[in-house]
Amino acid sequence: xxxxxxxxxxxxxxxxxxxxxxxxxxxxxxxxxxxxxxxxxxxxxxxxxxxxxxxxxxxxxxxxxxxxxxxxxxxxxxxxxxxxxxxxxxx
Numbered sequence: 200x201x202x203x204x205x206x207x208x209x210x211x212x213x214x215x216x217x218x219x220x221x222x223x224x225x226x227x228x229x230x231x232x233x234x235x236x237x238x239x240x241x242x243x244x245x246x247x248x249x250x251x252x253x254x255x256x257x258x259x260x261x262x263x264x265x266x267x268x269x270x271x272x273x274x275x276x277x278x279x280x281x282x283x284x285x286x287x288x289x290x
Contacts (some may be wrong), residue, residue: 207262212270216259218277224262227254 205224206215218223231254239246257265267273 207266207273209266209270211275212266213276214266214273215276215278216261216263217283218279220280221258221260223256223258225253225256227252 208214214235231252235252263273
């Protein structure tokens with residue numbers, strides 16, 4: 200299975216977030232895409248030129264609460280936008 204990196208380390212109960220922001224993530228599965236593709240094949244009308252597909256959305260704060268309810272306290276590192284925009288940085 201292919202996984203992708205997030206700023207959450209569930210195994211070690213660590214997370215990195217942007218200070219003062221509550222970023223919203225969208226998780227779209229292959230099943231979400233397959234459902235829309237199946238509907239498109241069976242659709243009799245004109246398919247809209249502008250459309251979209253997305254799966255489940257969740258804000259950082261809600262995701263962190265969910266993680267903590269399952270894994271326990273999580274060490275949270277908050278990074279400022281100023282820090283993120285510098286070229287020489289380390290955590």
